[in-house]
Amino acid sequence: MEEVKLNGFELVYKKPSTLTETPFHYCPGCGHGIIHKILMEVIEETNIQDKVIGVAPVGCSVFAYNYMDIDMQEAAHGRASAVATGIKRVLPEKYVFSYQGDGDLAAIGTAETIHTVNRGENILIIFVNNAIYGMTGGQMAPTTLKGQITSTSPFGREMKSAGYPLKITELIAQLPGAYFVTRQSIHTANAIRKLKKAILKSFEYQKLNSGTCFIEVVSNCPSGWKLTPLESLKWMEENMFPYYPLGDLKVPQN
Amino acid sequence: MEEVKLNGFELVYKKPSTLTETPFHYCPGCGHGIIHKILMEVIEETNIQDKVIGVAPVGCSVFAYNYMDIDMQEAAHGRASAVATGIKRVLPEKYVFSYQGDGDLAAIGTAETIHTVNRGENILIIFVNNAIYGMTGGQMAPTTLKGQITSTSPFGREMKSAGYPLKITELIAQLPGAYFVTRQSIHTANAIRKLKKAILKSFEYQKLNSGTCFIEVVSNCPSGWKLTPLESLKWMEENMFPYYPLGDLKVPQN
Amino acid sequence: MDKNIQEVKLMKGNEALAESAIRAGIQAYFGYPITPQSEILEYFSRELPGRGKIVLQAESELAAINMIYGASGAGARVMTSSSSPGISLMQEGISYIASAQLPCLIVNVNRGGPGLGTIQPSQGDYMQAVKGGGHGDYHLIVLAPASVQEMADFVFDAFRLAEKYRNPAMILADGALGQMMEKVILPEEGSLPKRESKWATTGKTASRERNIITSLFIEPEKMERINFELQDKYKKLQDEVRFEEIETEDAEILLAAFGLAARVCQKAIELAREKGIKAGLIRPITLYPFPYKKIEKLADKASSFIVVEMNSGQMVEDVRLAVNGKCPVEFTGRMGGMIPSPDEVLAKIEEISKKINSLSTNEAGR
Amino acid sequence: MDKNIQEVKLMKGNEALAESAIRAGIQAYFGYPITPQSEILEYFSRELPGRGKIVLQAESELAAINMIYGASGAGARVMTSSSSPGISLMQEGISYIASAQLPCLIVNVNRGGPGLGTIQPSQGDYMQAVKGGGHGDYHLIVLAPASVQEMADFVFDAFRLAEKYRNPAMILADGALGQMMEKVILPEEGSLPKRESKWATTGKTASRERNIITSLFIEPEKMERINFELQDKYKKLQDEVRFEEIETEDAEILLAAFGLAARVCQKAIELAREKGIKAGLIRPITLYPFPYKKIEKLADKASSFIVVEMNSGQMVEDVRLAVNGKCPVEFTGRMGGMIPSPDEVLAKIEEISKKINSLSTNEAGR
Amino acid sequence: MQKAHEIIFAGFGGQGVLSMGQILAYAAMIENKEISWMPSYGPEMRGGTANCIVIVSPEKISSPIVNRFDSGVLLNQPSIEKFEHTIKPGGLLLYEESSIVNPPKRTDIEVLSIPAILEAQKLNKKQVANIILLGAFLEKRPLVKTENIISALKKVLPERHHHLIPVNESALSIGKKLAAEEAIETEKKK
Amino acid sequence: MQKAHEIIFAGFGGQGVLSMGQILAYAAMIENKEISWMPSYGPEMRGGTANCIVIVSPEKISSPIVNRFDSGVLLNQPSIEKFEHTIKPGGLLLYEESSIVNPPKRTDIEVLSIPAILEAQKLNKKQVANIILLGAFLEKRPLVKTENIISALKKVLPERHHHLIPVNESALSIGKKLAAEEAIETEKKK
Amino acid sequence: MIKGTVVINKNICKGCELCIDACPQESLGLSGQINISGYRFAELIQDNCTGCINCAIVCPDAAITVYREPKAKAKT
Amino acid sequence: MIKGTVVINKNICKGCELCIDACPQESLGLSGQINISGYRFAELIQDNCTGCINCAIVCPDAAITVYREPKAKAKT
Numbered sequence A, B: 001m002e003e004v005k006l007n008g009f010e011l012v013y014k015k016p017s018t019l020t021e022t023p024f025h026y027c028p029g030c031g032h033g034i035i036h037k038i039l040m041e042v043i044e045e046t047n048i049q050d051k052v053i054g055v056a057p058v059g060c061s062v063f064a065y066n067y068m069d070i071d072m073q074e075a076a077h078g079r080a081s082a083v084a085t086g087i088k089r090v091l092p093e094k095y096v097f098s099y100q101g102d103g104d105l106a107a108i109g110t111a112e113t114i115h116t117v118n119r120g121e122n123i124l125i126i127f128v129n130n131a132i133y134g135m136t137g138g139q140m141a142p143t144t145l146k147g148q149i150t151s152t153s154p155f156g157r158e159m160k161s162a163g164y165p166l167k168i169t170e171l172i173a174q175l176p177g178a179y180f181v182t183r184q185s186i187h188t189a190n191a192i193r194k195l196k197k198a199i200l201k202s203f204e205y206q207k208l209n210s211g212t213c214f215i216e217v218v219s220n221c222p223s224g225w226k227l228t229p230l231e232s233l234k235w236m237e238e239n240m241f242p243y244y245p246l247g248d249l250k251v252p253q254n
Numbered sequence C, D: 001m002d003k004n005i006q007e008v009k010l011m012k013g014n015e016a017l018a019e020s021a022i023r024a025g026i027q028a029y030f031g032y033p034i035t036p037q038s039e040i041l042e043y044f045s046r047e048l049p050g051r052g053k054i055v056l057q058a059e060s061e062l063a064a065i066n067m068i069y070g071a072s073g074a075g076a077r078v079m080t081s082s083s084s085p086g087i088s089l090m091q092e093g094i095s096y097i098a099s100a101q102l103p104c105l106i107v108n109v110n111r112g113g114p115g116l117g118t119i120q121p122s123q124g125d126y127m128q129a130v131k132g133g134g135h136g137d138y139h140l141i142v143l144a145p146a147s148v149q150e151m152a153d154f155v156f157d158a159f160r161l162a163e164k165y166r167n168p169a170m171i172l173a174d175g176a177l178g179q180m181m182e183k184v185i186l187p188e189e190g191s192l193p194k195r196e197s198k199w200a201t202t203g204k205t206a207s208r209e210r211n212i213i214t215s216l217f218i219e220p221e222k223m224e225r226i227n228f229e230l231q232d233k234y235k236k237l238q239d240e241v242r243f244e245e246i247e248t249e250d251a252e253i254l255l256a257a258f259g260l261a262a263r264v265c266q267k268a269i270e271l272a273r274e275k276g277i278k279a280g281l282i283r284p285i286t287l288y289p290f291p292y293k294k295i296e297k298l299a300d301k302a303s304s305f306i307v308v309e310m311n312s313g314q315m316v317e318d319v320r321l322a323v324n325g326k327c328p329v330e331f332t333g334r335m336g337g338m339i340p341s342p343d344e345v346l347a348k349i350e351e352i353s354k355k356i357n358s359l360s361t362n363e364a365g366r
Numbered sequence E, F: 001m002q003k004a005h006e007i008i009f010a011g012f013g014g015q016g017v018l019s020m021g022q023i024l025a026y027a028a029m030i031e032n033k034e035i036s037w038m039p040s041y042g043p044e045m046r047g048g049t050a051n052c053i054v055i056v057s058p059e060k061i062s063s064p065i066v067n068r069f070d071s072g073v074l075l076n077q078p079s080i081e082k083f084e085h086t087i088k089p090g091g092l093l094l095y096e097e098s099s100i101v102n103p104p105k106r107t108d109i110e111v112l113s114i115p116a117i118l119e120a121q122k123l124n125k126k127q128v129a130n131i132i133l134l135g136a137f138l139e140k141r142p143l144v145k146t147e148n149i150i151s152a153l154k155k156v157l158p159e160r161h162h163h164l165i166p167v168n169e170s171a172l173s174i175g176k177k178l179a180a181e182e183a184i185e186t187e188k189k190k
Numbered sequence G, H: 001m002i003k004g005t006v007v008i009n010k011n012i013c014k015g016c017e018l019c020i021d022a023c024p025q026e027s028l029g030l031s032g033q034i035n036i037s038g039y040r041f042a043e044l045i046q047d048n049c050t051g052c053i054n055c056a057i058v059c060p061d062a063a064i065t066v067y068r069e070p071k072a073k074a075k076t
C-alpha cells in the first residue's frame, strides 16, 4: 500500500482502490458491503483488476457493478453461473467469478448452479446465504431456517409445505467438478480475514484449471430479519451456524 | 388373477389389465416397456387404478399415456415433477407418480427435481436412466458415462468440457424430503422382481405422507447405444452398474 | 365472514386482487416473488393456509406455471402471478396450457422492460400477452383493469371466461395498479359457481375412459385438428369483447388506451373539452378478444385516433388493423416505467386537432 | 481447407447452416438438443472441437441463452439454436440480450405448436419472433430462409446485421428446411470481418473505464432513455429491409409468403399463370424489419393480396398494416405441421380471381 | 373544495410518511371523497427515503402518479432537494424543522417550518411527529374533518395500539396550533 | 424429361431407403438437375418404417414435401398400405417381393415386383438389395445416367467401403435386368 | 417337474430375444418368419417349459402369456 | 503499546455500529448528530486506538481509514 501520512502516522488500512467512489446502497450493517470490500481487496492485492470479469446476480447485489471497479455483467435472476460459463469459455485466460444470493443460486438457479459445478467450470462462485430474499422485501428463501418468519412464511417456515432449508453447498461438494468448497461468514474481523483467504486461494486455484471454487458466505439481512445489525450477527451465530456450520467442505486433493 | 384355462392349464401370467391394447412403440428390447409393464402390474394388484394419476415426461416415454390405462398428464420437458406437485397438492388423497428420463429429470429438470424432493412432495418419481437422450436420437445425457460415444459426444464424453456423469440420485438421497431412495435395474427377471417390490413399497409409503419416494431404474437404449437388446444389457451391467451401483440409497427410518 | 358485507375498503390493487381470488374460491396459488406484485403471494401466504387452501412459493416461475398445468389439469381453480421477466419465463408453460386447454388465471403486473429493466409501471408486455409470447398459434383471454376495483372484479370475470372456454386467462395490470390504494367493494364470496371439468385427471373410475391432459399430437393431421378447435374457440370468444366508451358520441378525436393509460386519457379529455376540442376515449377492457368491430365503427365518424400507451406503441397496431385506413391513427406514449401525464396527452390532442382544422379549412378554401 | 473452394454440395439445411456458421468464424455454440434441429448441435460437436472452438451442450435452452449472453458480452461471435418449445424457454434471456444490446444469432427451426405439438414444419412462431415473445419493447432482426442455400447464406447476413446494430438476430426456419437436402454453395471462410466490441467485458485495462453489460436501469427516466436508443436503432434498421419479388410487375393477385410457404406459392403462381391468372409473389426475407413500404406500394396496383402461411395467419396482420385498406387481404394456410400444397394455393387464387372479375363486370354493368 | 388536491409526503423510512398518507386517505374515504394513495416502491435495500402521493378529489381520479403537487410535507433534507421544485406556484410546503440544514428557498409558494420532532419529544412520543405535521397540514388545507382523522387512526392502528389514540389527538391539535402561529410569523416577517 | 419427377422411397429402417434416395439425388446433382431430398423424421423410438421423398427436376423445386408421387419404391408391407394410393395414375410402383404378403392391387399404375433380397443374397451381400431396386427403378425411369449413380456411390460411401463399388455396380445391372424382364412378364399376363 | 407353456403374441413381438435369453429351459427361439412389423418373432422351440414366467417378466412388449399344469393334475 | 488512529467518512457511515462492537479498545461510539442520509455516524470517543484495523475490516461501507504511529517513532 502506498505511503500516506497523517501527521506522521502511517496509513495501515484504506478502502481498496478497486472499489469505486459510489457509496453502497445497502442497508446499514449488510454483509454484502463487507463481502464486496474483501473481494475487491483481493483483486487489488493480486493485481488482477485487468484480468477479472465478475457476474452480478439479481438480488440486492444486483448493483455490484456500481461499486466494483472491474468489468462486470449483470445476469438474469438465477443464471449468473450460466453467464459466467459463457464468459469463461470464450475467455479461458481470464479470471471469472459470479456473486449470487440464496434465492438466485439455490432456488431459481438450482439447475445452472449444479451443472456449472458438475462441468467443473473454472470459475469462482460466491454464494451469499442470508436465508431470505432481501431485494424483494424479505420473502422465504430455500435456505430460510425452520420456523423462521418471513413475509411468505408469516407463521414460520413449515416443513410439510415449504420444505427444508436447502444445504446446497453440501450437494455441491459432492460433485466431482467442484475443486474447492468452503463455508465462511462475516460476523467478526477474524471471520472476515478467513473469508479473504478463501477468496485469495480460489483465484490461485482458478489458474490450475482444475474445477470450480465455491464459497458460501453465511451472511445477514438486518432489514429482512427485522433486527439491528448487531442483533443480526448474533442471530446468525445462534441460528444459522448450527445448521450451516462454517469450514471447508472440500479441499484440493494433492 | 382370474382363472383362464388353456387345455386344462392354468393361467399363471398375463399382461396386466391396466395396460391398454396399444402395442408399445418402443424399440425392440427397450427397458421402457418392461418398466411400464411392471408399474401397471403394481397398479393392478394394489387396486388403485381409480386413485392414481401419472405424469409422463418428454422423452421416449412421452406416449406412456397411450399404454397405461390410468388418468395421466403429459408434462413439458423437465417439468414432470412440478406438474406432479400441482396435481398432488390439489388431490392429496390420490396417488401421484412421475415417470422421467435422465435428460428430463437430471438436465433441464434439475431444479424441479431437487426442489420437489426437498419439499418432500408425497409422490413417487420413477427415474429411467439410460445414459442417453433416446427420443431425440442419441445425444449425450447428464448421466452419459466417461468416454461414452453419443451423437453429441462423437469422440466419447470428455470431462473437461462436458462434465462428469451426474449421480443425481446420490444428491437426492441427501435431501431430508426424500423418504425412500433406491436404484434398481431391468437386466434379469429377478432384477425386475426387485424393481416391482420397490414400486409396491413406494405406493404404500405414499399413504404415510412422509416424503418423496425416488426410484432410479438403470435402463438401456439399444438404439441409442447402437447395440442389440442383449448386448445392451451386457453393456449396462459392465459399464453402468459400476458407476451407478444398484441398491437402496435411503430407507425409511422407523 | 363479514368479508361478504358490501363494505367499501381502501386496498392496494395487489391485495384487492388476491382477496378477490380467495372469494372466487381458488384452491391453490403457485408463484414466485417479484416486484411489483409480491404482495399477492404475501397476502395468500397469510390468508390461504388458514382456509385449508394451498399456497406454494415455487422455486421459480417456470416451476410455478407447470404446477398450474398439473393442478388445473386435475380440476382445480388455480392461479399464478408475476411481473414481466417472470412472465417471460412462463412462455413455454403457457403455450402448453393453451394447447392442452386448461383454464387458469395468470396475472402480469407489468413493469418496465426489456430485460431486468425497472420495477416501475409499464404496458410493454401487450404484444406478449395478446399475440402469444409462446410458440405456436394460441391466444390467452386478456383483461386489462384500470382501477383497484377492476383488479378485484376481473378475477371473477377471468375465471368465468377461462372455465367457460377451457382457456388460460390473463389479467394484464401494471405496477401502479398493483401498488396503489383506492376504494374498492370486493365481490361476494361464493358468487362464482364451482368449476366442473369432467375431463380432469382425478383418477380413472370404472365408469369412464381414462382422462389425458396433453399437448402432443405427433401426426400433423391431428395437430392441425387441434389447431382448428382452438381457432373455432377464438372465434367464439369474439362474443366476449368488452370495452368502455367515454364521450365518444360526438368525438372528433378519439383516444384509444387501456389500463392506467386510459385513466390519464380520461383526464386529458376533460381538459381538451374545456378547450372546446371534441375528444373521446375508447378503452378496450378485453385486449384479447380485441374490440376491432367497435373501433372500426367509431372510425367512420372520427377524424383521427390517438393511441396512448405506456410502451413504444403496441396496441396501436391493433387499432390500425381495426381502423383499416379509414382515418389517421396517431400514437403518443412513454416507455420503460414512465407514465404519460394528462398534459402530455392534451398537447398531442391539440396538435392533432390543429392538423385536422387546417386540413378542413384548406378543403374549404378550394 | 478445400472447404473454401466454391463447390456445389448436397447438404441438409441444418448442416449447411452449421457449416456456414463455422465459416463465419463463430467462437462458441451453446445449445440443447431438440427435433428437428439437433443436427446443428451434432454437426458442431463433430467439427468445432478440432478447430479449437467451443461447443457446449447446455443443461437446457434456458442455460444456453444465458451462456450466449455472457459469451457475447465478452466479445465473442456466438450462436444458439433450438425449435419452438426451446425458443419459448429462451424468452426471458432474449429480452435481456436485446436490452443489453448484445449481438448474437438465435436459430429457430420452427415446428408445429402450440405446446409440445408435433415435430413437423411450421411457421407458428412468426409473432413470437417479430413482435417480441419476451417482455418489454424490443425487436430481433429476423431473417427467413426459403432454401438450404439461404440457410447457409443468412448466417453471414445475420451476424453482419447483429454486430452492426448490436442487436440479437434470429433465423426463422422450419423443420423441412432443416431436414431436407438441396444443392448449396457455402460462403467462403474468413469472408466475414472479425467482430469488434470495445464495450465488451474482457478485463478492465488501465487505459479505459470498466465495461458493464446490464439491462437494469432502475430509474424509469434512465430506462426510458435506453428505450429511446432501442427505438432509434429499430428505425435505422428499416434500411436493411430485404424481400424477393416474383412476377409482381403485372400481377393482379399478389401472394405474400415467407420461407417454405413462399416456395409453394411460387409453384402456385406458375400454375395460375398457365390458367391465365396474373399472379405474383412478394416474399419478405427480413420479417423484422418488415417490408411495409414495398407492400404498400404494391397495394396500389394489385386488386387483392393473398397471404399464405404455415400457421393460422400471423404475418397477415403485418401485410394488412402495410396495405392499410387499399385492397382486400385474404389468407390461406395450414397449421400444426401441415404444409399447404400448390394446388390448395391455386384454388384460393382462382376463387379470389373469380371474385375480382365478377366485381369488375358488375361495375362494367353499371 | 371543488378540485383534486395532490400531495407529496416524503422523508426517511421509519418516519411514518406512508402512514401519514394512509391516514389522510382513510379520512377522505370516510367523507366519501375519491382518493388514491401511491407509495414510492423500489428494491428493498435502497431503504433510506420513502414517499407517497395522495390525491383527494371530489371526482374520479385519473392518474395516481403526478409530477407536480399542490402541497408537500417533507421530513428530511433529501426530500427537500427532490420535491421543493415540484410544488405548484401558490402551493404549500411544510417541513420538519430539526431535520433540515438548508431550508427551502422558494418564495412563490407558502413555506412552513414545523418543529414536529421537538414537540413530539415534549409529548415524549417521538412516533407522533408525523401526526403533528399532518395536523399542521390540515390547519392550512382542511381537506378532511379532524374527527375523521381520528376514526381513520382507529382503522389504521392495530387494536393493541388504540390506547395511543389520545396522544395522537393532542399531536394533531398541536400541529394545527403550530401551523397557525407559524403562518402569522411568516406574515409578520414580510 | 421436361417436368419434375417425384418419388417416394419407403421401407423398414435399416433397409437403406434413405441412402437409395440420397444416391439418386447425388447422381442428379452431378447432372446439374435441381433436386430435393426430404426424409421422414420423427421421434427416434418410433423406429420401424423410414421413407424419403426425392424430387428431380429441370427447374427450381417448390415444395420439397408432396403427397402424390410419380413413382414409389416400397420395401415393406406397411409402406404398401401407406403409399400405394398416393401414386399418380399412370405412375410406377416398384416393390420388394419377399417382404410383401398382400401385393398392390392398383391397375391404373405400372406395378413391378422385384425379388431384390433374393438376388442380393445370391450376390451374398444382403445390403445391396436397395441398389438392385434402384437399378430396377432407373430401368423404368432413366432419370439419371448409370455412370453417375456410380460416381454418386463414391460420394456417399465412406472411403473404407469403396471396395464395395463393384458389387454395387453388378447390383445395379441386375436390377435393370429384372425390371426389364418383369415388365415383359406383366405385359404377357395381360 | 411342473409342466407349463407359453403363448406368444407374434404380432406385437419385436424379436428382441430377451425372453430367449431369460428362459432357464432354453424353450424359446426366434421364428424364421417375420411379422407384419418386419420382426422375426419368438416361439416355443421345445416342449420343456416349466411355466416359470421368467420370459413373461422380461418381455418389454408384454407379448407373453404363461400357463401351468395345475398342481393337482401334476401329482396324478 | 502502539498508537493508532482512524478517520471515519461520516457522510457514508450508516451508523451500523459494527465497528464499535469490533473495537477491542472501545475507542468508537456513535455521534449525536446525523449525516445527510439521516444516520448517526461513528466517531472516535477515546484516544486509545491501537490501529488494529478491526473496525475497518468489519465496516460494511468501507468508511474507515486507519493510521498507525511508525514503529521507529514509537521506540524513541
Ligand SMILES: Cc1ncc(C[n+]2csc(CCOP(=O)(O)OP(=O)(O)O)c2C)c(N)n1
Binding pocket: A058, A059, A060, A061, A077, A100, A101, A102, A103, A104, A105, A128, A130, A132, A133, A134, A135, A136, A141, C032, C033, C034, C035, C061, C085, C086, C089
Ligand atoms: C425471473 C425473475 N423472478 C423474480 C425476480 C424478482 N427477484 C429479484 S431479486 C430476487 C431474490 C433475491 O434474493 P437473493 O437471491 O437471496 O438475494 P438477496 O437480495 O437476498 O441478496 C427475486 C425473487 C426477478 N427479478 N426475476
Ligand SMILES: Cc1ncc(C[n+]2csc(CCOP(=O)(O)OP(=O)(O)O)c2C)c(N)n1
Binding pocket: B058, B059, B060, B061, B077, B100, B101, B102, B103, B104, B105, B128, B130, B132, B133, B134, B135, B136, B141, D032, D033, D034, D035, D061, D085, D086, D089
Ligand atoms: C424444451 C424442450 N427442449 C428439448 C426438447 C427435445 N427433447 C425431447 S425428449 C428429449 C430428451 C429425452 O431424453 P431422456 O429424458 O433421457 O428420455 P429418453 O428418451 O432417453 O427416455 C429432448 C431433449 C423438448 N421437447 N422440449
Ligand code: SF4
Binding pocket: A025, A026, A027, A030, A031, A032, A060, A130, A134, A135, A220, A221, A222, A223, A224, E044, E045
Ligand atoms: S435488504 Fe437485506 S440483503 Fe438487502 S441490502 Fe438490506 S440488509 Fe442487505
Ligand code: SF4
Binding pocket: B025, B026, B027, B030, B031, B032, B060, B130, B134, B135, B220, B221, B222, B223, B224, F044, F045
Ligand atoms: S430410443 Fe432408446 S429409449 Fe427410446 S425407445 Fe428406442 S431404445 Fe428405448
Ligand code: SF4
Binding pocket: G004, G005, G006, G022, G023, G024, G025, G026, G027, G028, G048, G049, G050, G051, G052, G053, G054, G055, G056, G066
Ligand atoms: S415360462 Fe419359463 S420355462 Fe417357460 S418359456 Fe418362459 S422362461 Fe422358459
Ligand code: SF4
Binding pocket: B029, G008, G012, G013, G014, G015, G016, G017, G018, G019, G020, G041, G042, G058, G059, G060, G061, G062, G063, G064
Ligand atoms: S421378449 Fe417379448 S418381444 Fe422380445 S422376443 Fe421375446 S416375446 Fe418377443
Ligand code: SF4
Binding pocket: H004, H005, H006, H022, H023, H024, H025, H026, H027, H028, H048, H049, H050, H051, H052, H053, H054, H055, H056, H066
Ligand atoms: S483500529 Fe482497532 S483500535 Fe483503532 S478504532 Fe479501529 S478497531 Fe479500535
Ligand code: SF4
Binding pocket: A029, H008, H012, H013, H014, H015, H016, H017, H018, H019, H020, H041, H042, H058, H059, H060, H061, H062, H063, H064
Ligand atoms: S461500521 Fe462503518 S458504517 Fe458501520 S458504524 Fe462503523 S463506520 Fe459506520
Ligand SMILES: [Mg+2]
Binding pocket: A101, A102, A103, A128, A129, A130, A131, A132, A133, A134, A141
Ligand atoms: Mg438472500
Ligand SMILES: [Mg+2]
Binding pocket: B101, B102, B103, B128, B129, B130, B131, B132, B133, B134, B141
Ligand atoms: Mg434417457
